[in-house]
Amino acid sequence: MSAGDLREKRTTDIGESDQRNPFQRDRDRVLYTHAFRRLSGVTQVARADEAHTFHDRLSHSLKVGQIGRRLAEYLPESSESEIRNGLTVNEDVVETAALAHDLGHPPFGHVAEKELDERVRSKGVDEGYEGNAQSFRIVTHVAAHDDVKNGLNLTLASLNAILKYPWMRADEGVGDNRWGVNEHEKWGAYESERSVFEQARALEPVEKRQSAEAAIMDWADDLAYAVHDVEDFYRSGILPLEQLLTEKTAERHEFLTSLEKNEGINYDDGVEILDFLKNQGGRSLLSPFNGTKAERRALDYLSSTLIQRYIGVEQGGIYLQDHDDNEPYLQVADELRREVSLLKFMTIYYVIGDPALRAQQRGQREVVSELFETLFQAVDPEGNEDQDIIPNPFREKAQSLSSSARRKEVARLTTDIMSSLTEKQTVQMYERLSGISPGSIREQITY
Numbered sequence: 416m417s418a419g420d421l422r423e424k425r426t427t428d429i430g431e432s433d434q435r436n437p438f439q440r441d442r443d444r445v446l447y448t449h450a451f452r453r454l455s456g457v458t459q460v461a462r463a464d465e466a467h468t469f470h471d472r473l474s475h476s477l478k479v480g481q482i483g484r485r486l487a488e489y490l491p492e493s494s495e496s497e498i499r500n501g502l503t504v505n506e507d508v509v510e511t512a513a514l515a516h517d518l519g520h521p522p523f524g525h526v527a528e529k530e531l532d533e534r535v536r537s538k539g540v541d542e543g544y545e546g547n548a549q550s551f552r553i554v555t556h557v558a559a560h561d562d563v564k565n566g567l568n569l570t571l572a573s574l575n576a577i578l579k580y581p582w583m584r585a586d587e588g589v590g591d592n593r594w595g596v597n598e599h600e601k602w603g604a605y606e607s608e609r610s611v612f613e614q615a616r617a618l619e620p621v622e623k624r625q626s627a628e629a630a631i632m633d634w635a636d637d638l639a640y641a642v643h644d645v646e647d648f649y650r651s652g653i654l655p656l657e658q659l660l661t662e663k664t665a666e667r668h669e670f671l672t673s674l675e676k677n678e679g680i681n682y683d684d685g686v687e688i689l690d691f692l693k694n695q696g697g698r699s700l701l702s703p704f705n706g707t708k709a710e711r712r713a714l715d716y717l718s719s720t721l722i723q724r725y726i727g728v729e730q731g732g733i734y735l736q737d738h739d740d741n742e743p744y745l746q747v748a749d750e751l752r753r754e755v756s757l758l759k760f761m762t763i764y765y766v767i768g769d770p771a772l773r774a775q776q777r778g779q780r781e782v783v784s785e786l787f788e789t790l791f792q793a794v795d796p797e798g799n800e801d802q803d804i805i806p807n808p809f810r811e812k813a814q815s816l817s818s819s820a821r822r823k824e825v826a827r828l829t830t831d832i833m834s835s836l837t838e839k840q841t842v843q844m845y846e847r848l849s850g851i852s853p854g855s856i857r858e859q860i861t862y
């Protein structure tokens with residue numbers, strides 16, 4: 416079987432024939448899943464129903480898909496001199512990975528991800544929980560498609576591209592791998608999906624290296640987060656962009672000092688980046704955002720210019736290579752990485768560290784923890800307290816578990832349920848099961 420044929424191979428071989436190629440089918444399968452629609456009710460940074468000003472996981476994923484697709488269309492041609500061994504990049508594969516990369520993101524974002532990891536590990540399941548691994552599990556096991564029993568039956572190329580972290584979880588204390596990532600903190604698949612994981616990874620000749628399409632998706636994710644979240648929080652008045660772009664303000668000094676301490680970006684380099692942003696945005700961004708036409712145009716121009724810059728159209732600095740196995744496929748200039756890191760740190764500094772958000776997150780962790788324990792007891796065949804509270808289609812799976820089902824199976828099914836809920840559904844289910852608000856017997860929480 417040729418390399419191209421292997422990329423198009425599915426985990427289950429089926430007859431298929433229409434006007435689309437295999438990778439276009441992959442994109443459409445992800446786009447039409449319940450798991451993808453659900454992302455409109457899941458936090459990006461601010462709570463999903465906070466205000467229309469902020470991106471939710473769905474709008475974020477759509478933008479990652481658009482940026483990733485443009486990168487995949489542009490980079491191979493601009494990288495010709497460094498592509499020496501026929502590296503293949505497909506724009507539909509990149510977009511599929513981008514649309515799928517956050518499917519496993521739980522309600523309430525990373526705070527819930529940490530809580531679920533702790534809850535799963537407390538049940539003796541050492542590999543815990545991780546949003547990226549859950550995304551891979553959804554497309555390979557949980558989601559439904561009409562031609563297979565489990566999952567979406569995507570091509571191996573698309574599955575490999577979804578693997579932002581192409582390894583299983585390592586033991587605590589192992590440290591960073593050769594690609595600069597701590598394998599205990601971030602990983603891409605659970606043991607339950609090892610077989611399909613290994614089939615997808617057979618496409619990549621270098622152990623634990625992201626595929627070129629995964630690397631493009633990963634960079635597109637960073638760009639969307641960095642640029643559009645700054646735009647969101649400047650519009651809302653939370654991020655004082657006007658003070659950061661003005662020379663010698665106390666706000667700018669404090670931000671750059673914290674940036675150097677936490678991100679290792681030299682103070683003077685930070686000054687240079689902020690001055691660059693000011694020159695791109697113009698004087699309209701040197702005052703708090705009031706929604707004037709001039710401000711909207713300036714902000715839109717800044718976002719567009721930055722995206723163009725970070726996909727390499729403006730001045731290069733980003734290209735693909737396939738001849739050095741010790742380097743990633745995607746090469747990005749240090750200057751561009753510093754700029755993107757500074758933009759991302761703006762959200763960390765002004766939003767994620769905000770006491771109001773921290774207070775919200777404390778309550779969200781309580782909801783997630785208690786709901787997990789309730790559902791775990793319902794799923795567990797040994798406890799079997801009340802399987803009728805489990806929403807379909809998960810109730811069918813719970814009822815099929817043998818009385819000797821391992822705790823890992825019970826924990827996985829419990830987190831499958833929780834990762835299928837929007838934040839509104841999570842709160843409604845928690846309130847109903849805890850008796851805080853019984854709701855109506857005519858009101859379905861899940862469909």
